Amino acid sequence: MNYKEALQNPIFNIISKSSKELGVDSYVIGGFVRDFILNRGEHKDIDILAIGSGIALAKRVAKALPNQPKVQVFKTYGTAMLVYDDMDIEFVGARKESYNENSRNPVVENGTLQDDQNRRDFTINAMALDLSETNFGNLLDPFNGIQDLNAKIIRTPLDPDVTYSDDPLRMMRAIRFATQLGFTIEKASLEAIYRNKERIKIITNERIVVELHKILESDKPSIGFLHLERTGLLHYILPELTALKGIDEVEGQTHKDNFYHTLEVVDNIAKHTDNLWLRWAALLHDIGKAPTKKFSKKVGWTFHAHEFEGAKMVYHLFKRLKMPLNDKMKFVQKMVFMSSRPIVLAQDIVTDSAVRRLVFDAGDYVEDLMTLCEADITTKNPKKFNKYHNNFKIVREKIIEVEARDHVRNFQPPISGEEIMTTFNLKPSREIGKIKEVIKEAILEGDIPNEYEAAYELMLKEGERLGLKANPKA
Template identity: 55%
Template structure:
């Protein structure tokens, strides 16, 4: 089969082909770029394999580009990279690999194109396009990857046990591809993942987190999350989520399976937002339920304070997965507050309660409401309609109060510095008492949200504490 080379590819392909011919290196485009082009998916990462010195080929290509392109060399890995327009092009010499059982770092030596294709993770990633003069544009497909693309099937080119034992990250990559592409994992490959799931322990948390992010950013993350669960990988990479599985019944009353509820919430939210960290908040919103599950004879199954417990669990999960600290507070806040809007729709809503949620959520109030709306997983359309109407009413109340009180990202008009300066005192318990009293008075609507009223409240509380202006 001949690969249909597009106009925007032709120049760079021909330039690489000419440079490779001058060096006498048989050269190919391999892997994800070939797969994605055949699937009509965008791809900006171009992997070039040559039977020779990849660094030398990269330098020759870089020198022949106009303007000349800077080549970044990774001597330790025997690779080099350059940028050309919107393409990131990586060059490597064909190689074969062997692995020790206690490491995913292979012993590498030079090899043929066949050796290089043998070490690929899946047949759909082992496809290559020849850039050689005698068969330019031909697709080299030793493992029937074209058939697997057509059948939307993910299968390893060699024995699954060896493929996953050699590099256990491939197990998560396979699940990620299934999730991103809407493909099915071949039964033998799926069994290989199950059989080798404990090997994931030798993979760094950073690499695991990268694959989790890609699963979370896929069109329907539940596909990947289910596969992680079905293969047993979930217990290694997110044991807190695995702990939500299962349903208990007592006296004819049972609770829902909180794992399947959670992945449905993630899917719901993914239809509303592409924000990675909002999706993570959805994934972790009920993470505290396993620890707070209780049976009460009158109420049945309860999960009291699961929001607070879950929020306290978030930092440990972030540390383990090496997730960024600057996103921790955001996700933790949404987990801690996700029950609050629900409670506000179940009672007569006071202005004070609305002010408090606006103050506590700050600029993340819209994301919090999106999470809460996504948390509706009932199969009863009337219930869903009623819940959404309640949230719509709450949003309207928030908008009205925000317009009058301006509480989003609000800071009380009385600062600790002003209190200390007014009364000639140092940082102390009294400063905190006064600040809290002023803030609560504004949130409760007892005084207007302005400096004059706040100053009056400050003087009133200070007098009760026997403090007087200096």
């Protein structure tokens, strides 16, 4: 392979020239090199390693560029960054690191290229391309990263116990790369993750969530969550999921393993949407089943109100992991809370009123809800599988038909509270709410069309029933 092809962008020649002027050696290292070899498309994050000051090199490169971009300096970490041609280019000086037991923040000293490659997380991320004038484009691969790329293996450059204990986030990264790339984690490395799993407790939730997002955004997220569960990491990160694992049996009656079912649902939904938060909803849609699981002789295993319980758990989970408690969290809550509605609907005769209520409650998210519920069909019985999907097709068609006719999505009542007050000379009172509720229910049930005239007539009738007199001037 001609590695010079990776360095065709003019920026690399500019870095090479600037390095020579400063009298330092420089290299492209890490993900950019890995992804070029894997032919994974354009890599917009470039790590430049300087055997010397990375900050000084960044400033010299910025001066040599036509637009002289601003250099962001992070003195604490000895790094600097600039943006050029839509690429984030980070400069760092070669270093060696030592760690203490209770922190993933290392004690950093200046080091050689070898020191820096030794401290890298995986062999496939330790490869570097030389930017010196004489060896421009030469590959430096001390740990046979190329071999591991070809064999599709995730392996640490040094002892995996040391690598993972020093920086436990690397355990999450190993699993994330295995998921994204479809690679196998080397046996010794996997066993080391299991041994060091408790060390994940020193990593901030924010850093963990970044890796969880990347696992969820991959083509087959179940790979990552199976690794997380088997190594014991999931117990520390998402105990709500590990609580779903296992099958109980009482008097010969069992229930399905809701953990493995959940992973099937996540893989199913990943085939149909890139919406990260809808994928989160798929991951969490059954978390309420563990605390609501009960057995009775009459009906067997039940999970009554698990959607309601699950929606409450979503808030606490997001808060614990320091995830956003905004509209994204509310969207996931809503999807979890409504996750069984279309399933129940698809099992019965699909009535207009039931579909109207579904659209009314789901609003703009009705398509997302249907996508989630279709992903929830994991039966291995072909007859049942086809039946459920055909029923969902009918529900989808009914949604389009009902919405076109009745306009209940993001429903606004044809009669406002102000008009009810004016009509009956009322001040704010319970009667206004009662009349509005009657009109809403009549529209959702299909007793009246979603139109002003019909709603006005019903308002007058309901007002009369409540003993209210209409204002003749209204």
